Each structure stands twice: as structure tokens, then as C-alpha cells.
Amino acid sequence: MAQNARHVHVVGTGTIGEPLLGLLCTFRKELGIDTISFNKKQALTSDRPKVRALMRRGALLAADKEMIPKFEELGMKIAFDFEEALERASVVIDCTPAGNTNKTQNYARHEKKTLGFVAQGSEFGFGKPYARGINDEALVRVEDQYTQVVSCNTHNLAVVIDTLALQDKDPGNLVEGRFVLIRRSSDISQDGSFVPAPAAGKHDDARFGTHHARDAWHLFKTLGYELPLFSSAMKVNTQYMHSMWFSIRLREKITLPQVIGRLRENQRVALTEKRSANTIFSFGRDQGHFGRLLSQTVVSVPTLHVRDEHEVVGFTFTPQDGNSLLSSVALAAWYLYPEDYVERLQPLKAFFFEEI
Ligand SMILES: NC(=O)c1ccc[n+]([C@@H]2O[C@H](COP(=O)([O-])OP(=O)(O)OC[C@H]3O[C@@H](n4cnc5c(N)ncnc54)[C@H](OP(=O)(O)O)[C@@H]3O)[C@@H](O)[C@H]2O)c1
Numbered sequence: 628m629a630q631n632a633r634h635v636h637v638v639g640t641g642t643i644g645e646p647l648l649g650l651l652c653t654f655r656k657e658l659g660i661d662t663i664s665f666n667k668k669q670a671l672t673s674d675r676p677k678v679r680a681l682m683r684r685g686a687l688l689a690a691d692k693e694m695i696p697k698f699e700e701l702g703m704k705i706a707f708d709f710e711e712a713l714e715r716a717s718v719v720i721d722c723t724p725a726g727n728t729n730k731t732q733n734y735a736r737h738e739k740k741t742l743g744f745v746a747q748g749s750e751f752g753f754g755k756p757y758a759r760g761i762n763d764e765a766l767v768r769v770e771d772q773y774t775q776v777v778s779c780n781t782h783n784l785a786v787v788i789d790t791l792a793l794q795d796k797d798p799g800n801l802v803e804g805r806f807v808l809i810r811r812s813s814d815i816s817q818d819g820s821f822v823p824a825p826a827a828g829k830h831d832d833a834r835f836g837t838h839h840a841r842d843a844w845h846l847f848k849t850l851g852y853e854l855p856l857f858s859s860a861m862k863v864n865t866q867y868m869h870s871m872w873f874s875i876r877l878r879e880k881i882t883l884p885q886v887i888g889r890l891r892e893n894q895r896v897a898l899t900e901k902r903s904a905n906t907i908f909s910f911g912r913d914q915g916h917f918g919r920l921l922s923q924t925v926v927s928v929p930t931l932h933v934r935d936e937h938e939v940v941g942f943t944f945t946p947q948d949g950n951s952l953l954s955s956v957a958l959a960a961w962y963l964y965p966e967d968y969v970e971r972l973q974p975l976k977a978f979f980f981e982e983i
Pocket residue numbers: 638639640641642643644667668669670674722723724725729746747748749750777778779814947948951
């Protein structure tokens with residue numbers, strides 16, 4: 628690590644990149660970051676307001692060298708080209724669907740100087756999978772130069788398993804975990820991919836069903852656990868947050884008050900009496916950071932049920948992408964300050980909610 632300044636570079640300004648930059652800029656001092664920059668791929672007048680707003684928050688704009696004249700022609704001042712930004716960066720957070728490609732084409736040649744590279748949910752295989760609070764103890768300095776923040780739905784699934792089944796760090800307590808991810812068809816920031824009616828997903832993975840259980844399996848595997856998980860997914864005609872039905876069968880006996888007690892004790896879990904995505908989303912829009920709740924899941928308490936003293940079923944809501952944003956910030960802080968990154972994250976607690 629040659630550079631002294633702590634510089635975080637975010638690649639991509641989409642659904643994840645834009646609010647991530649917002650969080651980093653808001654908490655820059657508390658997190659101990661000196662400078663923040665971001666890469667924009669396309670120079671578009673339609674994206675100019677977003678780029679300018681991020682620059683007003685203190686983030687510096689970078690672009691591919693050949694695109695610089697186009698950006699400047701449109702009145703967006705470039706601070707560095709992409710290569711220079713990577714050269715300066717202590718941590719790079721990739722928020723594109725091309726993280727694995729960027730790894731081989733761009734990041735690999737900066738490995739000597741950069742503390743860490745982070746990619747997002749779609750980029751399976753980029754590096755060690757991570758979700759804040761679930762597998763922090765699995766992170767290994769230097770060895771884990773590449774990490775992958777698991778998807779927002781995988782966070783949801785993982786925190787429910789962690790809270791209900793793994794309190795005693797005994798993976799044998801989880802007899803079976805089954806999940807149905809009920810996904811919004813597109814985000815409010817996206818125009819495409821909307822579906823006119825609920826559309827069921829295929830089970831592409833013979834063992835895990837969909838990638839959600841597979842990704843959660845790999846996440847827990849970093850702790851040495853091999854959990855019996857299976858997931859299904861369907862898209863519904865909404866742009867609000869994803870929801871999830873779960874069934875967690877435990878070896879131990881459990882009661883409903885114990886279930887609620889365990890969930891309440893975990894500060895990364897929000898409880899709610901609400902049962903609709905729109906009322907929870909609306910709370911996030913009004914009380915969250917850039918409209919995001921940073922809790923990892925929102926559990927709908929009236930839907931919780933215990934069957935046969937061993938099986939817990941219920942519905943949860945994925946707090947948009949706030950959980951992935953929190954884990955991305957946590958990894959940046961870990962790369963920069965492995966000794967006290969948890970303390971540095973404390974100001975973000977303002978956007979964790981016990982109750983929604
Ligand atoms: N959307 C969610 O709710 C959500 C939740 C959790 C995790 N994730 C994960 O986050 C990642 C990004 O998803 P997103 O929804 O934020 O995507 P998005 O809204 O489509 O934004 C993608 C961004 O990446 C940039 N980009 C695309 N291809 C690029 C390339 N080859 N090199 C550099 N930049 C490139 C685009 O730049 P231009 O605008 O300049 O074209 C855009 O800013 C994915 O891994 C996804 O799985 C998404």
C-alpha cells in the first residue's frame with residue numbers, strides 16, 4: 628500500500644452506486660475517508676443532474692480516457708481518468724453488472740497498491756462473499772483483497788437463518804431452510820424489465836433451487852457451515868421492495884415469543900406490524916438515507932407462526948438494497964481500518980430501525 632491518502636473509488640452510478648456514493652459522502656469524516664471518486668461510463672445529458680448532484684456532495688468524477696472530451700463538452704468536469712482513479716484508490720467498490728470483467732481487465736494490474744476490491748450481488752466468484760454482521764470473522768486481511776457483497780435478498784435470507792437458527796453457532800440446529808423470494812420486477816430507478824403479471828422462476832440449480840440459497844450457502848461456508856437450504860423465486864408486477872416467505876425447521880423446540888425475542892435482539896433486524904411493501908417502502912422513503920433502510924430485513928410480526936414446535940414460518944421484506952449498501956460501506960471501512968471499522972460504522976445506525 629503506497630498511498631497515504633484514503634481514497635475510495637466507486638465504479639457505476641446506478642441503483643447501487645448512486646446511494647452508496649451518497650452514504651460515503653455523508654459519513655466520509657466518520658469513516659475516515661479522505662477523498663471519494665466515481666466512474667461514469669456513459670456521458671449522457673439525462674444523467675448530468677445525477678453526476679452534478681454527486682459532485683456537489685464532494686465526490687470527484689472519473690471516466691475512461693477516451694470519454695473525457697465528451698463529458699467536458701456536456702459540462703461535467705473530470706477529475707481523473709479511470710486509470711488514474713484506480714491508481715489513487717485505496718479501495719475500489721464496483722457497482723456494475725460487470726465486476727468480474729472489470730476484475731480481469733482493470734483491477735488485476737492494481738493489486739499491488741490497492742487494499743481491496745468489492746463487487747456486488749450478480750458477480751458470483753469475484754471474491755469472498757460477505758454480509759455485514761454475518762461473516763465478519765471470516766474476513767482475512769490481505770488474503771481477501773477481493774470481496775463480493777451478496778445480493779439484497781441473500782442478506783435477507785441469511786440474517787433470518789443467522790438470527791433464528793445459529794444463535795449458538797451450531798449449524799446442526801438448522802434442519803432445513805426453505806425460501807420463496809417474491810421479487811419486484813424492476814427498481815423505481817429503472818424503466819425496463821417490468822412484468823405485467825406474476826412470473827414464476829425456474830429452479831436452475833439442482834441442489835439449491837435458485838441462486839439465493841446457493842449464495843447464502845457460500846456465505847455461511849466461509850464460516851465452515853454447510854447448511855441445508857433451498858430457494859424458489861418469482862417476479863411480481865411491482866416496483867416496491869422484494870418480499871420473502873420462509874420456513875426454518877430447527878432441531879431445538881421454539882415458541883413464538885422466543886422467535887420474536889431473538890429477532891428483536893438483533894439490531895440488524897427491523898420488526899413491523901405492517902404487512903405490505905408499500906407502507907414499509909414509504910417509511911424507508913421518508914426516514915431512510917436516500918430512501919434506504921439499512922436494516923438487513925424487515926420481519927412482518929403478524930405473519931410469524933410456529934408449527935410443530937420446531938418450524939418457524941413467516942414473511943419478511945427486503946429493505947430495498949440498503950443491506951447491500953451497508954455491507955459495501957463496511958467492507959470499505961474494514962479495508963481501511965481493520966482494527967476499528969465497527970466503531971467507525973456506528974453513525975450509520977441512525978438508519979437501522981428496531982421498529983417500522
Ligand atoms: N438493483 C438492486 O436492487 C440491487 C440490489 C443489490 C445488489 N445489486 C447489484 O448491484 C450491481 C449493480 O446493479 P444496479 O442495479 O445498481 O445496476 P444499474 O442500475 O443498471 O447500474 C449499473 C451502473 O454500472 C455502470 N456500468 C455498466 N456497465 C459497466 C461497465 N462495463 N464498466 C463500468 N461501468 C458500467 C452503468 O454506467 P452508465 O450509467 O454510465 O451506463 C451504471 O452506472 C449488480 O451486481 C447487482 O446485482 C443490485
